[in-house]
Amino acid sequence: MNTNPSIQNQASQARFYQAKKVLITGGSSGLGQQLARQLRELGAEVAIVARGPAALAQMKQANPGLLTFQADISDKNQIYRLAAAVHSQLGELDILFNVASSLGPTPLRLLMDTDCEDFEQVLQTNLMGPFRLTKALIPSMLLRQQGQVVNISSDAAISAYPGWGAYSVSKAALDHLSRIFEAELSAQGVHFYSLDPGDMQTTMHFAAVPDADPADLKDPADSAQAILNYVSQADSTLPVRSRI
Amino acid sequence: MKALDLKPIHNASRRLQATRLLVFPRPDAIRHTTVAHFAEFLESGDLLVVNQSATLPASFQGTIRRTGEQLEIRLAAFQGPDASDLRHWYAIAFGSGNWRQPTEQRGSAPSLIAGDWIQISADLSAEVLSVESERILEIRWQSSDLLTALYQAGQPIQYAYHQEPLAVWDQQTLFAGAPISVEPPSAAFPFSWELMLQLRAKGVQVTSLLHSAGLSSTGDPKLDQQLPLPEWYEIPAATVAAIKATQARGQRIIALGTTVLRALESAASTDSLSSGRGLAQLKILPGYRFQVVNALISGMHEPDSSHMLILDALCPYNLIRQGYMEASQQGYLGHEYGDLSFLNCQAC
Numbered sequence: 001m002n003t004n005p006s007i008q009n010q011a012s013q014a015r016f017y018q019a020k021k022v023l024i025t026g027g028s029s030g031l032g033q034q035l036a037r038q039l040r041e042l043g044a045e046v047a048i049v050a051r052g053p054a055a056l057a058q059m060k061q062a063n064p065g066l067l068t069f070q071a072d073i074s075d076k077n078q079i080y081r082l083a084a085a086v087h088s089q090l091g092e093l094d095i096l097f098n099v100a101s102s103l104g105p106t107p108l109r110l111l112m113d114t115d116c117e118d119f120e121q122v123l124q125t126n127l128m129g130p131f132r133l134t135k136a137l138i139p140s141m142l143l144r145q146q147g148q149v150v151n152i153s154s155d156a157a158i159s160a161y162p163g164w165g166a167y168s169v170s171k172a173a174l175d176h177l178s179r180i181f182e183a184e185l186s187a188q189g190v191h192f193y194s195l196d197p198g199d200m201q202t203t204m205h206f207a208a209v210p211d212a213d214p215a216d217l218k219d220p221a222d223s224a225q226a227i228l229n230y231v232s233q234a235d236s237t238l239p240v241r242s243r244i
Numbered sequence: 245m246k247a248l249d250l251k252p253i254h255n256a257s258r259r260l261q262a263t264r265l266l267v268f269p270r271p272d273a274i275r276h277t278t279v280a281h282f283a284e285f286l287e288s289g290d291l292l293v294v295n296q297s298a299t300l301p302a303s304f305q306g307t308i309r310r311t312g313e314q315l316e317i318r319l320a321a322f323q324g325p326d327a328s329d330l331r332h333w334y335a336i337a338f339g340s341g342n343w344r345q346p347t348e349q350r351g352s353a354p355s356l357i358a359g360d361w362i363q364i365s366a367d368l369s370a371e372v373l374s375v376e377s378e379r380i381l382e383i384r385w386q387s388s389d390l391l392t393a394l395y396q397a398g399q400p401i402q403y404a405y406h407q408e409p410l411a412v413w414d415q416q417t418l419f420a421g422a423p424i425s426v427e428p429p430s431a432a433f434p435f436s437w438e439l440m441l442q443l444r445a446k447g448v449q450v451t452s453l454l455h456s457a458g459l460s461s462t463g464d465p466k467l468d469q470q471l472p473l474p475e476w477y478e479i480p481a482a483t484v485a486a487i488k489a490t491q492a493r494g495q496r497i498i499a500l501g502t503t504v505l506r507a508l509e510s511a512a513s514t515d516s517l518s519s520g521r522g523l524a525q526l527k528i529l530p531g532y533r534f535q536v537v538n539a540l541i542s543g544m545h546e547p548d549s550s551h552m553l554i555l556d557a558l559c560p561y562n563l564i565r566q567g568y569m570e571a572s573q574q575g576y577l578g579h580e581y582g583d584l585s586f587l588n589c590q591a592c
Contacts, residue, residue: 080412081395084423139419
């Protein structure tokens with residue numbers, strides 16, 4: 001009998017994710033890319049969404065069999081095409097990971113210097129995108145009474161860091177969106193999480209904090225692993241919001 | 245009999261409280277209520293079957309490569325083989341024009357032959373595989389990215405009675421999944437998740453299938469007689485299991501919409517009900533003996549439509565006429581975005 005906890009962990013994760021149909025927004029870079037790679041290794045059927053065709057093509061080439069969809073989740077007009085494509089090409093979804101996220105213009109600015117249009121755009125990407133996509137993709141989960149939606153949050157959802165206004169507000173709202181969905185739908189077997197992966201070595205973090213010391217930042221591969229471990233516990237008593 | 249005066253409406257935000265429900269709870273009774281009270285008519289252990297298909301923007305303007313003539317084609321019914329391959333359809337050709345021009349007032353559709361190609365956009369064309377009854381075409385799409393091309397070039401099929409054109413999201417029901425319908429499976433429009441959770445809390449079971457809701461009318465009475473064309477469906481094994489368990493308990497199978505009824509009855513028409521894919525070819529006429537479905541939720545239909553024949557097969561003719569007359573007097577709204585009826589006259 002193998003007593004190594006990490007190997008045991010991997011085996012139970014593989015059991016959980018095997019043949020699961022998973023969609024990841026923001027799946028061509030950073031945390032989304034790591035989630036896609038690890039989920040495929042665990043036997044899941046993975047599709048990713050991203051805006052840039054070049055990064056999608058690169059991911060497809062590196063991961064044969066990966067489904068890729070080009071779409072901007074902040075654009076209401078693209079959601080129905082995306083949802084239709086997911087249902088047609090991937091089928092009924094088991095897990096939705098809302099990872100795509102926007103800081104708004106960088107360098108980050110004080111709220112008083114933030115244009116209303118930029119604030120709105122951040123909400124479209126970080127809040128309305130996940131809301132619309134959830135609405136469009138979870139009906140089949142509700143009918144089958146099983147499924148999970150994982151929203152990626154941030155410590156900025158809790159702490160009020162000067163300069164992080166639009167992003168912080170969007171993530172605080174995303175946390176609450178997850179809690180309310182969970183309160184309304186957990187009895188139907190569909191569960192919602194809002195997980196804070198911590199500060200990672202990603203393009204986005206360096207855009208926000210150009211002088212960040214990489215040594216202080218997490219490897220997104222480790223964060224992805226921690227997220228997958230959390231979700232695979234499939235324990236409905238776990239808190240909706242958690243720092244990973 | 246007084247002519248029906250069912251006023252059409254287009255307001256996708258209409259919800260439970262506002263949607264009237266004409267109920268035939270028995271073969272000799274009529275009730276008038278709203279969809280918010282629908283759960284009162286169901287019992288714990290009944291099974292509601294819903295159609296999970298989404299609706300494509302299904303009207304396309306194009307040019308016949310051989311002749312250079314312009315035309316509109318409307319997808320009429322998906323032909324399979326499955327929801328991941330959306331190339332094969334029946335379509336209907338119309339003279340070129342926009343949705344505000346009634347189709348009967350447009351010029352005639354250009355003549356097509358098998359082997360023609362219809363160019364829709366740079367990355368979307370349709371090969372005409374066969375031509376049936378002049379304007380009914382069997383087509384196969386060609387594109388490097390078909391779904392994207394269909395959504396970019398297609399327009400939702402519109403209804404001349406609407407003030408404003410419908411957008412893609414106006415056409416989706418709360419269950420929308422794979423995009424294989426060309427008109428919405430509209431009986432689900434007034435339903436909400438609040439109502440679905442209420443039904444579940446009462447012990448009503450819910451299951452689903454996929455059925456390509458086809459074109460309902462063309463403006464040409466001769467052509468309309470040939471509708472509905474064969475429509476592709478897929479019934480999951482879990483749905484068949486739920487139906488058989490419900491039947492074994494002696495409880496009701498309720499179809500949410502005629503598309504669900506047509507898929508289930510077609511699948512059961514040759515053999516006992518089994519899971520899988522097929523083409524619904526069955527035309528249900530008064531006197532039809534239902535194999536699976538005991539009750540139906542449907543819209544308020546025009547007196548001469550094929551939908552009315554299904555209603556007449558489910559409940560006594562005079563009861564339906566009486567109910568419709570009362571509904572008309574009470575100002576019920578007809579058509580795809582209107583009020584609903586619940587026909588529960590069949591024994592289990």
